[in-house]
Amino acid sequence: MPEAMATARASDNTGNQATQQVDVAVVGAGFAGLYLLYRLRKAGLKTVALEEAGDVGGTWYWNRYPGARCDIQTIDYSYTFDPDLERVWTWSEKYATQPEILRYLGFVADRYDLRREIRFGTKVTTARWDEAAECWQLTTDNGANVSCRHYIMATGCLSTPKPPEIDGVKDFKGEVYFTGRWPHDEVKLAGKRVAVIGTGSSGIQSIPFFAEQAAQVTVFQRTPNFALPAHNGSAPADRKALLEKDRAGYREQARWSLAGVPYPQQTVVSWQLSDAERRERFERAWAAGDLVHILTQLWADQGVDVDGNALVAELMREKIRASVNDPDTAETLSPHDHPFGAKRPCLDTNYYATYNRPNVTLVNLRQEPIKAITATGIATDKRSFDVDVIVFATGFDAMTGAITAVHPIAGRAGKSLSSVWANGPQTYLGLTVAGFPNLFMITGPGSPSVLSNMVVSIEQHVDWVVDRLSAMREAGFTVMEATETAQAGWARHMSDCAMLTLHRLANTWYTGANVPGKVQGVMPYTGGVGPYRSICSEVVSRGMLGFKLSGPNVAEQCNDGEVVRLQPDVRLVLNMLADMNLPPIETFGAAGARLFVNEFNKSRPLGRPVGEVVDGTLPGSDGPLPYRLYRPATPGPHPIVVYFHGGGWVLGDEQSDDPFCRDMCRRSGMIFVSVGYRHAPEHRFPTAAEDGYAATRWIAEHAVELGGRSGPVLVAGWSAGGNIAAVTCQLARERGGPQIAGQLLVCPVVDCTFDRPSYTENATGYFLTRSLMYWFWDIYCSPADRTDPRVSPLRGKLEGLPPAFLVTCEFDPLRDEGIAYGDALAKAGVPVEQLQARGHFHSSFTMVDMVITGVSGREKMADALRRFAGQAGASENARHARTAPRPEVDAAE
Ligand code: NAP
Numbered sequence: 001m002p003e004a005m006a007t008a009r010a011s012d013n014t015g016n017q018a019t020q021q022v023d024v025a026v027v028g029a030g031f032a033g034l035y036l037l038y039r040l041r042k043a044g045l046k047t048v049a050l051e052e053a054g055d056v057g058g059t060w061y062w063n064r065y066p067g068a069r070c071d072i073q074t075i076d077y078s079y080t081f082d083p084d085l086e087r088v089w090t091w092s093e094k095y096a097t098q099p100e101i102l103r104y105l106g107f108v109a110d111r112y113d114l115r116r117e118i119r120f121g122t123k124v125t126t127a128r129w130d131e132a133a134e135c136w137q138l139t140t141d142n143g144a145n146v147s148c149r150h151y152i153m154a155t156g157c158l159s160t161p162k163p164p165e166i167d168g169v170k171d172f173k174g175e176v177y178f179t180g181r182w183p184h185d186e187v188k189l190a191g192k193r194v195a196v197i198g199t200g201s202s203g204i205q206s207i208p209f210f211a212e213q214a215a216q217v218t219v220f221q222r223t224p225n226f227a228l229p230a231h232n233g234s235a236p237a238d239r240k241a242l243l244e245k246d247r248a249g250y251r252e253q254a255r256w257s258l259a260g261v262p263y264p265q266q267t268v269v270s271w272q273l274s275d276a277e278r279r280e281r282f283e284r285a286w287a288a289g290d291l292v293h294i295l296t297q298l299w300a301d302q303g304v305d306v307d308g309n310a311l312v313a314e315l316m317r318e319k320i321r322a323s324v325n326d327p328d329t330a331e332t333l334s335p336h337d338h339p340f341g342a343k344r345p346c347l348d349t350n351y352y353a354t355y356n357r358p359n360v361t362l363v364n365l366r367q368e369p370i371k372a373i374t375a376t377g378i379a380t381d382k383r384s385f386d387v388d389v390i391v392f393a394t395g396f397d398a399m400t401g402a403i404t405a406v407h408p409i410a411g412r413a414g415k416s417l418s419s420v421w422a423n424g425p426q427t428y429l430g431l432t433v434a435g436f437p438n439l440f441m442i443t444g445p446g447s448p449s450v451l452s453n454m455v456v457s458i459e460q461h462v463d464w465v466v467d468r469l470s471a472m473r474e475a476g477f478t479v480m481e482a483t484e485t486a487q488a489g490w491a492r493h494m495s496d497c498a499m500l501t502l503h504r505l506a507n508t509w510y511t512g513a514n515v516p517g518k519v520q521g522v523m524p525y526t527g528g529v530g531p532y533r534s535i536c537s538e539v540v541s542r543g544m545l546g547f548k549l550s551g552p553n554v555a556e557q558c559n560d561g562e563v564v565r566l567q568p569d570v571r572l573v574l575n576m577l578a579d580m581n582l583p584p585i586e587t588f589g590a591a592g593a594r595l596f597v598n599e600f601n602k603s604r605p606l607g608r609p610v611g612e613v614v615d616g617t618l619p620g621s622d623g624p625l626p627y628r629l630y631r632p633a634t635p636g637p638h639p640i641v642v643y644f645h646g647g648g649w650v651l652g653d654e655q656s657d658d659p660f661c662r663d664m665c666r667r668s669g670m671i672f673v674s675v676g677y678r679h680a681p682e683h684r685f686p687t688a689a690e691d692g693y694a695a696t697r698w699i700a701e702h703a704v705e706l707g708g709r710s711g712p713v714l715v716a717g718w719s720a721g722g723n724i725a726a727v728t729c730q731l732a733r734e735r736g737g738p739q740i741a742g743q744l745l746v747c748p749v750v751d752c753t754f755d756r757p758s759y760t761e762n763a764t765g766y767f768l769t770r771s772l773m774y775w776f777w778d779i780y781c782s783p784a785d786r787t788d789p790r791v792s793p794l795r796g797k798l799e800g801l802p803p804a805f806l807v808t809c810e811f812d813p814l815r816d817e818g819i820a821y822g823d824a825l826a827k828a829g830v831p832v833e834q835l836q837a838r839g840h841f842h843s844s845f846t847m848v849d850m851v852i853t854g855v856s857g858r859e860k861m862a863d864a865l866r867r868f869a870g871q872a873g874a875s876e877n878a879r880h881a882r883t884a885p886r887p888e889v890d891a892a893e
Helices: 031-042 083-088 098-111 201-213 237-245 247-255 275-288 291-296 306-323 327-332 401-405 454-475 484-498 529-541 568-580 585-602 658-668 687-701 720-734 757-761 770-780 815-827 852-868 876-881
Strands: 020-027 047-050 124-130 135-140 146-153 175-178 193-197 216-221 227-229 346-348 360-364 370-373 377-380 384-386 389-392 439-441 479-482 547-551 554-558 612-620 623-631 640-644 671-675 713-718 740-746 804-811 832-841
Touching: 020 031, 031 047, 031 098, 031 454, 047 146, 083 098, 083 247, 124 146, 193 201, 193 377, 201 216, 201 346, 227 275, 237 247, 247 454, 247 529, 275 291, 275 306, 306 327, 327 360, 454 529, 454 547, 484 568, 529 568, 568 832, 568 852, 585 770, 612 687, 623 658, 623 687, 640 658, 640 687, 640 720, 658 671, 658 852, 671 687, 687 713, 687 720, 713 720, 713 852, 720 740, 740 852, 757 770, 757 815, 804 815, 804 852, 815 832, 832 852
Parallel strands: 020 047, 020 146, 146 439, 175 389, 193 216, 193 389, 216 360, 227 346, 640 671, 640 713, 713 740, 740 804, 804 832
Antiparallel strands: 124 135, 135 146, 370 377, 377 384, 479 547, 547 554, 612 623, 623 671
């Protein structure tokens, strides 16, 4: 039953009425507000929308500067909730103009009769959570105040223009305009001298129009931006055909894509392509004139890897040089300070060519900052420019501005949202805030919003919120509030996601860097639209995880917790593996499991190039053993790392950790020799241990022949290979050599006890299962032998061992024994560093180029190896090998 006591009224200026009582109050009548009204009405909830503007449109109502268009293709930038609406509306261009988008939103409002629930010309002046009545009390500047159970901010992300921070604006005697608040009446520029401050999307779209009209245009640029020609016209035939062939499928693909536009995920990385192939892809993207295409379809590492990104940036700069006649101007227009895509790139029509016009001048504010605005124009610290008009295209207080700066919002105990967000916006899912019951944000900070096709994100948010309100009502709940735990978890997940992409490497409105004094941090969710959608669904399927629900006649419900504790890419990999529905590996038998692993490994990204890869054999404890040697491209001789692959003493070979060995060889600048030790069940305990020791001794004795540095070697291994590396160190100490300078143990098996908590907590669901570990142990080692230090090195003597770097992963059955080994080594006086990787699983660090968040861990491993080898500091080689930003991996002291 709707709780509203009074009918929502249309715009009312009498200012004297009783409080308007509704179930839901919405602020804003743009894309989000209109769809909310549609859905809320259908759900039977009494609603009012409060809109400051005189009509619908939101950002498209205000941003009406010349040249304003959308920069997502209009066939994608449209509502999809009603197939009939899609049939009756046809866009005239690939990128619709602002007037056409505004007409579309007016058409939608009329078609669904939405205006009757909108109070235009009405601003909310305060919003307060009323603890006693359990509803929001709103005051407005026009007409009745509002009392509502639920309060939804559909205020948009880019709707509060940034005030000019330049001294003297008030002294200027000419005309002043803001692109974000462009007048509704025609602005006449003919014959005038126009100054434009700002070269973001708004400046880049409008400057060519100003140049055509005005006598002189002077552009004041602080930071150049990348722009791609829109090639506007009719909608491209290929995209249209895709849509028309299967409209529902096309829309569904968009909903699960990364950016809200149905493009496939690229899998080929930049270094797998030749220069010619990269250029061909780039030219195709340039010709397509589509930001989502050029941001996602060139190569898989363009958005996550500084080197992969630099290739795109240089091709973009080449285009700028080709478009602008004056080389100095071209250079000034060329961005060098941020990765391509880290700052929102722009879509332009004739932008660069405009600088070839005689009436356009570019002023580089990096060389001559603005000193002040004067009565007659703009003074830099070198010159004065007399102008008639100043246009501020200086952007917005993005994402939080429209929520906190527009009106005070007071939640529980009167706490203001501004104070709660004093150190940056805190939200759960970007939709809700702990301490602010029944308050929702559409495309709020913490949601994919501005990094996606906004309409797709808006529809998802609105559907999720309205579905929750309906479900609450059915269950008798009246109040819904995020918990602090869930919110803190979301903040952690947000920051994990932010480490995956390059957005944090640019000073932009995405990070709040454009507003002086604003706390900085990546505000939108960078994990992608599809993953975000699946997380929102997971919150529901796990019993409204992270929300407290209460109502007058029902028991309170709170299923507290964090929805994502895995690193974002680990979550994707595990979901992908779960979708494959593989039978447990142990059910294949040893031979079948080996075949399976070989096949599985074929689908992973190839390892990166190293200087040389050599296959050979070495004498083992009982016959020859194969090895594969990875040599860095840098001049040698290099220290040698003897490496033991993973596979539970049963699976794998000297090639099976190829991507990891290549990566570590590049990062450390060391030779990696991966040893093909013998496996169980053919060769049971202690064969692997003895082979490992014999191989290490032989390699140490033949270091120079192998092209390595003479002197002590290092050992490393992952999983069962970590076991062999640890055991080798103990055997070498006992048997008088070889000398080992350090040991790198990645998720090693070190003990035969299975009752540590990690074995139970991570028994299933993280690829390496408890039952698989039991199987490995049974095949390799009979119970009577298991306490032997050659298989359970934790039970051996630990004094006098080489320094160790020990890596454990949170979601790994082997976690606790690894930590125990590190602690025991330290207790025995062995220098040891532990990296306890939060959110990672057993294979995180060996899934090179799949688990990008593993990069920083491998950097730390390489640093440790260099320290062990007496090569302090990052080598030049390692710096070059840096393949991605440095994600934070929690490391224990
Ligand atoms: P913006 O991207 O934030 O650009 C603002 C520009 O003003 C930047 O060049 C900035 O320089 C400059 N600026 C700001 N304060 C300044 C100061 N005090 N002195 C000198 N220069 C100053 O804002 P926007 O162009 O309005 O675009 C914002 C976002 O709105 C876009 O990224 C896009 O998402 C959306 N938008 C989309 C379209 C479209 O095509 N559909 C059109 C317009 C806007 P710095 O970079 O050095 O800070």
